[in-house]
Structures are given as structure tokens and as C-alpha cells.
Amino acid sequence: EDQVTQSPEALRLQEGESSSLNCSYTVSGLRGLFWYRQDPGKGPEFLFTLYSAGEEKEKERLKATLTKKESFLHITAPKPEDSATYLCAVQATAAGNKLTFGGGTRVLVKP
């Protein structure tokens, strides 16, 4: 069974204080790993897809990396507008068109 575990569950940062979120996964064969951002009362918003170990993607202050067992979402010099829940999901090669999501990390950036 495909599993995704995100840590920590919650993260409080001061503005400018860089940090990393972890997404550990077990899957029979990885087709893709996805990161989403979710604001309160809204649906998840797509950030990145990573396909193979060693791959990295960047968008503004966010950088996602992938190994064979986990992915990290690095937030560099965060701003209050980076406050959100960040979700990780995997698509297994045997799972067809379905994603398995982790529980998310709630990030609060204080000014």
C-alpha cells in the first residue's frame, strides 16, 4: 500500500527564517511526486511535480528536491504570505491516475 508521511505537522517561522518540510513515501514504483499549497477555505494549488531522484524544482522562495525515499520542500527567507498548508502526494506506477496524499504541514510565518 502506498503511504505518504509529512513532517512536521505544524511549523512556526519568523519572517526570513529558512526551513524545510519533509515528505517521506513508500510506493511500489514512483511515477511522480507532487507538492501543493492550500490556503484556508480553498482547494489545493499545484506547485511542483518531481519524477526522479536528484531532481529539483524552484519557484520563488520554494525549492523542492527528491530522493528515493523522501522529498523536501525548502522555504528560503519566508514571508508572511508563504503561510499555508503544504501537501505532498505521490502517484504510483501501479495506481493508474490516482494520487495518495500526506497529511500536510501547516506553516505560519510571523512578521
Next chain:
Amino acid sequence: NAGVTQTPKFRILKIGQSMTLQCTQDMNHNYMYWYRQDPGMGLKLIYYSVGAGITDKGEVPNGYNVSRSTTEDFPLRLELAAPSQTSVYFCASRNPGQGNYGYTFGSGTRLTVV
């Protein structure tokens, strides 16, 4: 371009009542999905569809039904609502031709069963 539209945004049901959650997308996406999100539990797949007339069960289908008569619409039916169905429901769609496989989500329906 509206994307994925869900209605209603909020609903309170009494135990045993039924309702339909509506989902419409205007991106001509073949694949559509229904997820539920409980606090701290991530999103769980209820049902999905790979095209009009084709639906399949996800992880947590019990108590729900779906239909897909058109490419645009993918309604979720709750029969005999139970307190365990209190959750936030998200509809999503994607085009398998998109290289990044990213899903587009609606803004959700918050359902409370009392």
C-alpha cells in the same frame, strides 16, 4: 476561464438526508476526481472518472455514488447521510496530456451532518 466550480460551498444535513454535490469544469479535462479532507488526515479519494460514462471507486467510496454523463460534470451523491461524512469535499480535474500531471482543484464544499 472558471476552472473547477463546486456548489454549494457550505451545507448542513440531518442524519438520513440525501444531497448531491455539484462539480463542473470548463477545461475539457477527461479525468475528474472527488476527494474528502478531514483535519490532519490529508485527502482521501472517493471516486474518480477517466471520461464520460466511466467511473471507478477510490479508497473510501462507501456511502457515496457518482455519475459522469458529460465531460464537464461529475456530481457526487450522498445517500442517507451519516455524521462520519462530515468533511470538506474537493473535486479535481486534469488532462492526461499535461506533462506535469497537476490537478486543478475546486474551492470545496464544507458539509456537516448533524
